[in-house]
Amino acid sequence: MMDLAAQAGSHPQSIDDARRRIVFVSNFYPPATVGGAEVVAHRQALALKERGWEVFAFAGQLTSGAAPGGTLVTDEQDGIPVYRLEIQSLDPDSNFNWPLAEAYFRALVSAYDIKWVFCHNVIGLGAGIIPLARSMGLRVITTLHDNWGHCYRGTRLREDGSVCDTPQECWACHPGIRIPSGGRLPIRVRRDYVAWCLERADTLISPSRFTARSYDEAGVARDRINAVSNGIDLHAIPPVLRSGEGPINFLCAAYMGEHKGIPQLLEAAELLWRREDLRGRWTLSLAGAGHLAPMVRTRLAASKFGDAVRFLGKLPRAELIRTLSRSQAVVLPSVWPENEPVILLESIASGAVPIATNLGGNPELIRDGETGILVERADPAAIAAAMIHLIENGPSLIPILSAANLAQRDRLSERHTMNRLEALLTDPPAPAPAPLPIIICGGGEPDLGSKTLVNTLHDLLPDTPIRLIWQDWADAQTWSGAVAYWHWTRESDLLPAFERAARYGLPVITRSDPDLATRFNWAAGLHHYQQPEGFAAILQQLLSTPPSDQMKPEVALSKSILRAYTMLRDRRDFRLEAATLK
Incomplete structure (x- = not known):
């Protein structure tokens, strides 16, 4: 690993130590971008730099193949030093927890005495960076650009393309995550760990009220999320009042993926092309990269559109803005609930007419029929109808909608955003509510019964929110603050569970057979269950008991149990009586 502390002299150190130093954390960072979040992160970093902050960036990048995952490279982007870590995986089984990234992060903030951390999308680098930063005494602010926290x-989006309205049922899409030791863990423990990390931030931000509500509904950081628009750099977006004369140029600038509604847009173009009377009166340009890009090229090459529909690929930023200025309308047919799409902010500020799906944060930006057009999700006919409406009524309608957008241009300025963000960074944070109770889970891959219990626990205890954290992701502080240790595998050795629980004074919950429950029914801090209802009852009992009355007074006794168990664990037929421990 590169010794960042040893390299501290490579960065100018003449700046007063009292200067405010902040690091932006983002899984990708310009010029390598996947979506709008990376653009926002860099823009906000530059804005703080202009306001006198000393700014760093800690980012990920897709491995090039020239270096293995985990390799750190450095460069500079518009005067901001960027430390880029070659991401080892974007697989949901491992993209949320990466100790190596945490080690690099710790070295960076220690080398430059950084006091503030501004997280954007961290999946790929790992959500553990957030609690790590807090444990180091750093001020942490996190912007939620999508729903990665739950x-x-x-x-x-579910497998069938529908929008999920039951956030507790992640198992319906992903039955379990693989662990290095083999086997799978219930997806809920991943979800709970990520949510727990996120809730450790001092301040949470969502660019839209909709996404803030979605986190509330998912039971993550309830009533803690500030709605603050990302804003945009108005100097980079020239205002142009559209006339609506001549061919109507439509632009779709988005990631080429299913969630952005690209297949539906192509179907809408097919429907539009059937209107022979409108041919020559419109064009559609698609700009962006993504895994569907080859499909888009192939489909357009086999179509009869000619020059009416073009795929431009990923455009440099300046060229994209020029293309936007030449377009009368922007189409965003996303089938997922967007937060605050950058392209919609830019289209409004430029004076273009937005057409977008009526879900997520889009209705917060577009007043249907007044500043743009909202359509139903996953409905090619509705998209085509909206485009036809603009084509047929362009000269009379487009100038009105364009003028209405330009009238609200100033409120989109990132100047307002940065004033609010700087206040959130420097003002004392609001008191955080008490964290949800933590249950440490361990003992290897759970059996089917325990997996089913994990997946249905929200139904068994609907009014008892908890966080289930896998033992390998919990640091000492997490263990110390936990309510109990759940040893969810009946077959594996109980000794490691006893050892760790005794170390932190935690009661142990274990699934066992009746005979074992009888033999250990006297043991302080040991709770047996056989059916899910039994687990729920034990958990409710522990949660209702003050921590001082649970296990910690019995730590010495627990250690005695450990010694006795160690001596007898290889024997299949034995009894442990309380007298044995005297």
Whole structure:
């Protein structure tokens, strides 16, 4: 690993130590971008730099193949030093917890005495960076650009393309995550760990009220999320009042993926092309990269559109803005609930007319029929109808909608955003509510019964929110603050569970057979269950008992149990009586 502390002299150190130093954390960072979140992160970093902050960036990047995952490279982007870590995996089984990234992060903030951390999308680098920063005494602010804090996909889309409205049922899409030791863990423990990390931030931000509500509904950081628009750099977006004369140029600038509604847009173009009377009166340009890009090229090459529909690929930023200025309308047919799409902010500020799906944060930006057009999700006919409406009524309608957008241009300025963000960074944070109770889980891969219990626990205890954290992801502080240790595998050795629980004074919950329960029914801090209802009863009892009355007074006795168990664990037929421990 590169010794960042040893390299501290490579960065100018003439700046007064009292200067405010902040690091932006983002899984990707310009010029390598996947979506709008990375653009926002860099823009806000530059804005703080202009306001006198000393700014760093800690980011990920897709491995090039020239270096293995975990390799750190450094560069500079518009005067901001960027430390880029080659991401080892974007697989949901491992993209949320990466100790190596945490080690690099710790070295960076220690080398430059950084006091503030501004997290954007961290999946790929790992959510553990947030609690790590807090444990180091750093001020942490986090912007939620999508649903990564409670949905492993970030989109809330199910396998069939529908929008998920039951956030507790992640198992319906992903039955379990693989662990290095083999086997799978219930997806809920991933979800709970990510949510727990996120809730450790001092301040949480969502660019839209909709996404803030979605986290509330998912039981993550309830009533803690500030709605603050990302804003945009108005200097980079020239205002142009559209006339609506001549061919209507439509632009779709988005990631080429299913969640952005690209297949539906192509179907809408097919429907529009059937209107022979409108041919020559419109064009559609698609700009962006993504895994559907080859499909888009192939489909357009086989179509009869000619120059009416073009795929531009990923455009440099300046060229994209020029293309936007030449477009009368912007189409965003996303089938997932967007937060605050950058392209919609830019289209409004430029004077273009937005057409977008009526879900997520889009209705917060578009007043249907007044500043743009909202359509139903996953409905190619509705998209085509909206485009036809603009084509047929362009000269009379587009100038009105364009003028209405330009009238609200100033409120989109990132100047307002940065004033609010700087206040959130420097003002004392609001008192955080008490964290949800933590249950440490361990003992290897759970059996089917325990997996089913994990997946249905929200139904068994609907009014008892808890966080289930896998033992390998819990640091000493997490263990110390836990309510209990759940040893959820009946077959594996209980000794490690006893050892760790005794070390932190935690009661142990274990699934066992009746005979074992009888033999250990006297043991302080040991709770047996056989059916889910029994587990729920034990948990409710522990949660209702003050921590001082649970296990900690019995730590010495627990250690005696450990010694006796160690001597007898290889014997299949034995009894442990309380007298044995005297």
